[in-house]
Amino acid sequence: MTNPTVQPTPASATPEGGHLLELRDLHVEFRTNEGVARVINGVSYHLDAGETLAVLGESGSGKSVTAQAIMGILDTPPAVIRSGQILYQGQDLLTQSEGQRRQVRGKEIAMIFQDALSALNPVFPVGWQIGETLRQRAGMSRSDARRRAIELMDLVKIPGAAKRIGDYPHQFSGGMRQRVMIAMALALDPKVLIADEPTTALDVTVQAQIMDLLADLRRDLNMAMILITHDLGVVAGVADRIAVMYAGRIVEHADVRSLYKAPAHPYTKGLLESIPRLDVRGQELSTIKGLPPNLMRIPSGCPFHPRCPYVQQVCVDVVPPDLVLGDGRTSACHFAQEVRDDSAR
Amino acid sequence: MSDFETVAATENQAARRGPSGEPGTPNQIGAAHKPRSLAGDAWRDLRRNPVFWISLALVVIFTLMALAPGVFTSTDPKDCLLSRQHAGPSGGAIFGYNFQGCDTYSRAVYGTRASLLVGALAALGTGVIALVVGMLAGYFGRWVDAVLSRVIDVVLGIPLLLAAIVLLKRVSGDGQWTRLVAVVFVLALLGWTTAARVVRSSVITAKEQDYVAAARMLGAGNGRIMWRHILPNSLAPAIVVLTIALGSFIAAEATLSFLGIGLSQETISWGQDIDTGRIHMREAATPLIVPSAFLALTVLAFIMLGDAIRDAFDPKLR
Numbered sequence: 024m025t026n027p028t029v030q031p032t033p034a035s036a037t038p039e040g041g042h043l044l045e046l047r048d049l050h051v052e053f054r055t056n057e058g059v060a061r062v063i064n065g066v067s068y069h070l071d072a073g074e075t076l077a078v079l080g081e082s083g084s085g086k087s088v089t090a091q092a093i094m095g096i097l098d099t100p101p102a103v104i105r106s107g108q109i110l111y112q113g114q115d116l117l118t119q120s121e122g123q124r125r126q127v128r129g130k131e132i133a134m135i136f137q138d139a140l141s142a143l144n145p146v147f148p149v150g151w152q153i154g155e156t157l158r159q160r161a162g163m164s165r166s167d168a169r170r171r172a173i174e175l176m177d178l179v180k181i182p183g184a185a186k187r188i189g190d191y192p193h194q195f196s197g198g199m200r201q202r203v204m205i206a207m208a209l210a211l212d213p214k215v216l217i218a219d220e221p222t223t224a225l226d227v228t229v230q231a232q233i234m235d236l237l238a239d240l241r242r243d244l245n246m247a248m249i250l251i252t253h254d255l256g257v258v259a260g261v262a263d264r265i266a267v268m269y270a271g272r273i274v275e276h277a278d279v280r281s282l283y284k285a286p287a288h289p290y291t292k293g294l295l296e297s298i299p300r301l302d303v304r305g306q307e308l309s310t311i312k313g314l315p316p317n318l319m320r321i322p323s324g325c326p327f328h329p330r331c332p333y334v335q336q337v338c339v340d341v342v343p344p345d346l347v348l349g350d351g352r353t354s355a356c357h358f359a360q361e362v363r364d365d366s367a368r
Numbered sequence: 369m370s371d372f373e374t375v376a377a378t379e380n381q382a383a384r385r386g387p388s389g390e391p392g393t394p395n396q397i398g399a400a401h402k403p404r405s406l407a408g409d410a411w412r413d414l415r416r417n418p419v420f421w422i423s424l425a426l427v428v429i430f431t432l433m434a435l436a437p438g439v440f441t442s443t444d445p446k447d448c449l450l451s452r453q454h455a456g457p458s459g460g461a462i463f464g465y466n467f468q469g470c471d472t473y474s475r476a477v478y479g480t481r482a483s484l485l486v487g488a489l490a491a492l493g494t495g496v497i498a499l500v501v502g503m504l505a506g507y508f509g510r511w512v513d514a515v516l517s518r519v520i521d522v523v524l525g526i527p528l529l530l531a532a533i534v535l536l537k538r539v540s541g542d543g544q545w546t547r548l549v550a551v552v553f554v555l556a557l558l559g560w561t562t563a564a565r566v567v568r569s570s571v572i573t574a575k576e577q578d579y580v581a582a583a584r585m586l587g588a589g590n591g592r593i594m595w596r597h598i599l600p601n602s603l604a605p606a607i608v609v610l611t612i613a614l615g616s617f618i619a620a621e622a623t624l625s626f627l628g629i630g631l632s633q634e635t636i637s638w639g640q641d642i643d644t645g646r647i648h649m650r651e652a653a654t655p656l657i658v659p660s661a662f663l664a665l666t667v668l669a670f671i672m673l674g675d676a677i678r679d680a681f682d683p684k685l686r
Contacts, residue, residue, distance in 0.1 A: 096584050129586035142578035146600040155596070156586045207586065 042069040042110070043247055044093070044132070044215055049107030051085075051092055051271075053318075054100060060318040062088050062102075064271040070215065075241060075248045077258040077279075079294075080268035083315055086251045089268075090217045093249075094134050095124045111215075129156055133213035137220040139200035143192035149203045150176075150188030156210045175206040179236060198229035202236070209240065216241065217249045222257060234261055255298055259283065267291050270316050270326035276345075277352040287354035287363035289331045295366075325356070333358050410680040420676040426669035430662075434481040443474040445636055454652040466641070466655035467648045475641055476659045482637040483666065486551055487618035493556030494563055494617075495610050499599070501560070502567025502606075507575055507594055517568070524561040529623065531558055536629045547632040551624060555617050563609045570602035577601070604678050611674025615667035622663055638663045 051063035063085045070076050080086045091097045093109055095116065109116040111131060116124060136142040144152055153175055154168035163171065169188065176184035179202040192200060201221060208216060218237060222230035238261045241248045250262060258265060258279070265282050267275040267290065275288035286292040293311035300306070313330035316322055322329055328338040337357050345353040348363065356362060414420045433440055443460050452469035455461075463472040505516035532554045539550040574580065575598055583597050624630030625639025626646075633640070638659040645656030 094585050096581050125587045125589060127587075128584070134582075134585045136578050136582060138578060142582045144579040144583075144597055144601070147596075155583075156588075159592065160587055204582070207582065210586070 041071075043072045043112065044249075045069040045108075045110040046089070046093070047108040047110065049089065049092060049109065050105040051088055051097070051102055052105055053102050058319045061321060062271050062318055063092070064321070065107075066268070066271070066273055068266050068273060068276065070247050070249060072214070072247050073241075073245055074263045075238075075250060075261055077250045077252060077262035077265045078268060079252060079255065079258060079265055081253055081315055083318065084268040085271040086253075086268050087219050090134060090219050090249065090251055093132060093217065094128060095121075129160060129208075129213065130211045131213055132215040132217065133208040133211070134217040134219060135201070135204050135208045135221050138224045139197070139204040140192060140224075142204050143200060145192055148189045148191055149195070153203065153207050153210055156207065160211055171210070172206070175209060176203070178209065178240070179203070179206045181206075197225050198232060201225060201229075201233055205233075205236070205240070209244070212244070213246065215247045215249065217251065219251045220253070221250075222252075222254070230257065237261070255294055267294070270321055271318065272326065272355060273345075273353075274327065274356070275352075275354045277348075277354075278350075281350065281352060285363045285367035287348055287352060287359045287366070288327075288356045289333050289358075289362055290327050292362060292366055293330075327356075333362060410677075413680040414676060417676055417680070419672050420680075423669045423672035423676060426665060427673055430480055430484060430666050430669065433477055434484040437478045437481065440477045441471070441474040443471040445470060445474040445478040447471070454648070454655075463654045463658050464652065466652070467644055472655045472658050475636055476638065476662045478636045479638045479641060479659060480662065480666075482548065482631055482635050483618045483621060483639075483663070486548065486555070486621040486631075487614045487666075487670075489552040490555035490559065490617040490621075491610050491614035493552065494560040494613055495606065497556065497560040498563035498567050498606065498610075502564040502602075503571055503594055503599065505564075506568040506571025506602075507590070507598065509572075513568075516564075520561045520564055523558065526558060528555075528558050528620065532620070532624055533627070533629055536624065542632055544632045544635050547630070547635065551621055551630055555620055559613060559617065559620075563606055563613060566605050566609045567602055570605050571598055574598045574601040608674050608678045611670050611677075614674075615670045618663065618667055618670075 045067075046069070047067050049063055049066045050061075053060040053062055066085070066089055068076065068078075078086045078089065088097065088102070092102075092104060093116070097104070104117060107117070111127060116127065119127075143149065147155075150169060150172045153172040154163075154165075157163045157168040157171055158165065173184045173188055176188065181187060181199055181202050187195075192203070195203065201224075205221075216237075221237065222233050225233060234257050237248065237250075240246070250258065252258060262279050264276070264278050266273045267282075267288065269290050275282065275286065275291045277287070282291065283295065286295055290311070293309070296309045297311065299308055311330055316326055316329075322339075324340050325331070325338045325343050328334045331338065333356070335357070341357070343355045343357045345355050346359045347353050348359060354362070441460070448468045448470035450469045452465040453467060455465040455469070457464045461471040461473060463476075466472050466475065501516050501520070505513040505520075535554045535557075536550060539546065541547070575593075580593055580597055583593050588597070621630055621637070622639030622642060625637045626643040628643070630639055631637045641659040642656060642663070645659065649656050
């Protein structure tokens with residue numbers, strides 16, 4: 024058995040400050056009539072050129088809100104960005120004007136949404152929608168934009184692209200719509216692609232096709248990708264690193280191989296144990312007991328403590344810091360070492 | 369398996385693959401020759417809808433009547449002889465003569481122009497005001513919405529006829545065009561509120577949609593998002609409200625002319641004819657019934673047409 028501490032370092036070995044995209048201690052809250060929901064509580068992560076970071080977490084863990092904050096498409100109000108920085112190529116996006124941010128959107132960072140049907144405008148043909156950005160932002164002529172839209176549809180492997188360019192979103196199947204959405208996002212050659220649960224609304228077989236397509240495109244176009252998902256299964260083959268979110272915090276951050284081999288946070292461990300395994304017969308699936316926390320009343324200390332099998336008094340009293348476990352791994356658990364050694368056994 | 373079955377199975381597979389031989393494109397078989405467009409789909413729906421054809425025929429007939437009344441009658445509506453007062457049908461006058469001894473049918477035909485013009489222009493003006501106000505209120509929300517919504521409430525609280533009487537009394541000039549413009553202006557000024565509310569609420573629905581977030585994600589600005597993404601998606605309910613409003617504006621014009629404060633006395637209009645017809649209803653009913661029937665049919669035709677087109681064009685109903 025290999026000791027997890029001698030795992031090779033992931034592709035994050037760039038010098039300090041040289042990250043393509045970096046989030047520093049981001050805090051976002053939603054002010055509603057019922058009270059203040061602290062949705063993001065100090066999220067920091069980074070992304071380097073050409074790598075794929077998976078952000079994993081259950082519904083309400085704040086993973087999509089983080090992405091929307093990066094894109095600058097959060098609805099404010101009710102959302103308020105309380106503090107933190109989002110550095111893109113060293114520039115803090117949060118201090119930029121709306122006009123400057125619009126230049127970044129689409130051209131530098133683009134995003135694809137979970138439900139491609141509602142993300143496509145029902146009254147325009149798909150070719151028009153893909154071409155819209157090209158005409159508006161890249162100043163292409165109508166016919167050039169059309170030609171490029173066909174190329175993009177070919178790129179995302181929509182069969183008969185030239186024939187289907189005049190079709191409307193409702194005439195496409197779910198998987199094809201998601202491909203159209205991807206083509207739209209790729210129109211301006213972004214350097215970062217954020218995929219917000221790109222396969223959640225799709226059939227399992229189509230999910231695999233879309234994930235393969237995204238992985239191929241990321242490699243061919245040399246983009247960096249943030250893959251937001253709650254599905255551990257889709258992450259394994261695609262991502263370089265994984266950040267696991269819980270109650271608006273990153274609880275564990277590691278490269279894929281070491282995280283799957285030996286999770287160092289009880290939450291991650293619980294998630295991995297709840298995946299059905301082909302090699303164990305007749306075993307009852309283990310679950311994480313309890314419910315995700317109410318974001319208006321996040322538990323004291325470690326937010327996971329009410330559900331944690333490792334819970335001690337210290338977990339109730341003290342918010343665990345990010346413990347560095349070597350080779351770039353961190354875990355926000357007082358017993359990170361212990362959990363990892365347990366998992367590795 | 370027999371040979372026959374094998375052949376049939378192979379043929380089946382070939383058919384399933386479709387003419388272009390590309391799997392995974394569900395619409396390829398139906399759309400191999402030309403892509404389906406929204407207008408194409410709408411047309412296919414409308415073609416089978418009798419309500420559409422009936423209302424369209426009526427609208428076309430009334431529009432032609434407004435453009436070229438001479439085609440529908442050869443009698444001059446101003447050729448009146450008191451000696452023919454309330455005379456029954458004779459010669460060219462199929463519905464007889466009115467109190468002034470003018471051809472009832474000819475008067476109704478010539479009255480179409482004023483009614484349709486007022487209705488269409490007022491609906492157009494209403495549409496413009498409603499779209500601008502509703503879009504700004506719905507899209508920007510917060511204080512913009514608060515202010516504009518209160519303005520809507522205030523205008524909605526003003527009784528249309530009362531305000532129209534007050535305003536139209538103040539218009540001096542008695543020229544045909546002066547009166548017509550005044551009537552259109554007053555109707556549009558007082559009639560836009562319902563449509564604005566409808567636009568506002570559909571804008572609020574549309575702006576929450578992912579495609580608006582997607583457009584913003586790709587760097588589109590407010591103007592572009594409103595114009596290209598929200599407007600086309602919130603237009604359908606506004607069109608219905610406006611076609612219904614067009615009908616009610618025609619009726620309102622008739623009411624105002626009936627009250628003597630609408631169009632100029634020289635303008636032939638259904639409202640004025642209904643008014644005179646009403647006074648002498650007991651002596652002769654046709655001079656009242658004919659312009660009333662024209663009015664009712666026109667209003668009905670526009671409302672039915674708006675409804676049919678809305679159903680066919682609304683992508684959300686597909």
